Amino acid sequence: MQRDNTIFELIEKEHQRQLKGIELIASENFVSEQVMEAMGSYLTNKYAEGYPGHRYYGGCQVVDEVEQLAIDRVCKLFGAEYANVQPHSGAQANAAVLLAVLKPGDTFMGLNLAHGGHLSHGSLVNTSGILYKPVGYNLDEKTGRVDYDEMEHLALEHKPKLIIGGGSAYSREWDYKRMREIADKVGALLMIDMAHPAGLIAAGLLENPVKWAHIVTSTTHKTLRGPRGGIILMGKDFENPWGLKTPKGVTKMMSQLLNSAVFPGQQGGPLEHVIAAKAVAFGEALQPEFKEWAKQVQKNAKVLAEELIKRGFTIVSGGTDNHSMLVDLRTKYPDLTGKVAENALVAADITVNKNMVPFDSRSAFQTSGIRLGTPAITTRGAKEDLMVEIAAFIEEVLNDPENPEVIASVRKRVNERMKEYPLFAY
C-alpha cells in the first residue's frame, strides 16, 4: 500500500509547530514517547465491549489485563476504590455520571460557564443543559473565587439532586469540604470534575477530591499528562469524611450504574490502545519524577502570574494555586479583546486561548481575557527564568498587537529560545 504522504506531512508540520512555539494553553500537555507508542499500537485493532472478565467479544484476554492495570494504577494514584477508564473524553465521563444519577428534567448545579465552568456542567448547548435542569453558581466579583455562600443559598432554594465542582478556567483551590456539607444538607450527590488540576492532585500538591466527593471525573490529557480521554472514580464506601455511613452496598450499586452509563449507556467498544496509554501515564504519575514535574508546573504558574502582575496585568483572583491563570485584559488594555490578543500571540508563536472573565461585558467570541497555563511548557523543561521572559514577550506583543514587525521580532526570539527545549524533558 502506498504511504499516505499527505497526512504524514501534515503530522510533521504539526510536530514542527509544537516544537518552535511556546505552548501556554492550560488544558494541553506533551506526552512521553511510551504514552504515544501505546496509542499507536496493535490494541487499536481489538473490539472489547464490556468490562474485564465480562466482554461481548472473544479474544479479550490480553486487553482485559491492560484495562485492569489501568484501573489498578489510577485507583492507587488517587486512593480510589472504583475506576472506570473507558470514557473516550472528559465530557463523556461527565455525561455518563449525569445519565447514571439523574433523570431527564432533574435539577443539578454547576459553576456557570461564563465564570470558569465547563460546557458539560450545564451549558444550554450541551446535553447536560438540554436534558437536565442546570442551576449555575458563580464567582464572587470582588475576590474572583467561588461564592460558596451563594452556592448554599441556591442549593437550599433549588434542591438539586447533584452538585458539580471543578472548572476549566479557575486558578484557585476548591473547598470540597464546604461543598460536601452543602450537598449533605440538601441530600444531593457531590461530583467533582478535577480535569484541570488532576496531575497536581496526583502529586499531592492540592487537596484530593476523592476523599470528599461521591463521584470524581477527570480527563487524562491535561495535567495528568496522558492520552486524550476520561475517567470516573469513587472513593471508599461512598461515605462522607466525618464518618456518616451510607447503607452497605451503595458504592457497589453506584459502580454498576456508572459502568452501565458508560457502556452501553453512551459508548460502544472501548479504545483499548488509549486505555493502554492511560495505564502508561498513570504508571508515570506514580513515579517520583512526576511529583518534581508537578511542583515545577505550580512554581512556574506562580512566577508567570507574579511577573504579569508586576507588568500591570490583572489576574482574576489575584494569582493562582494551580497550573493556570485567567488574565483580565481590561485594566491594562481597555480596548483590547481576548480575540485580538489571542491572534497576536499566536502569530508570535505563543499559543494561548481567549476566555471570558467573570462578569465580562464582551461576548464569548470576543472576550476580555486570555487563559494561560504552564503544564506543557514545563514538560519541555522550562523553569522560572523562562517564565520571566514569557511575561515580557506577552507584554511586548500586546502593547502593539497589530504591528507585524513587533510580532515577527518576538516570534524570532521565541523560535530561537525553544530550540533549547525538547518536547518531553522528563
Ligand code: PLP
Ligand atoms: N471537564 C473540564 C473541567 C474541562 O476543562 C474539560 C475540557 O477542557 C472537560 C471536562 C472535557 O474534556 P474533553 O475535551 O476530553 O471532552
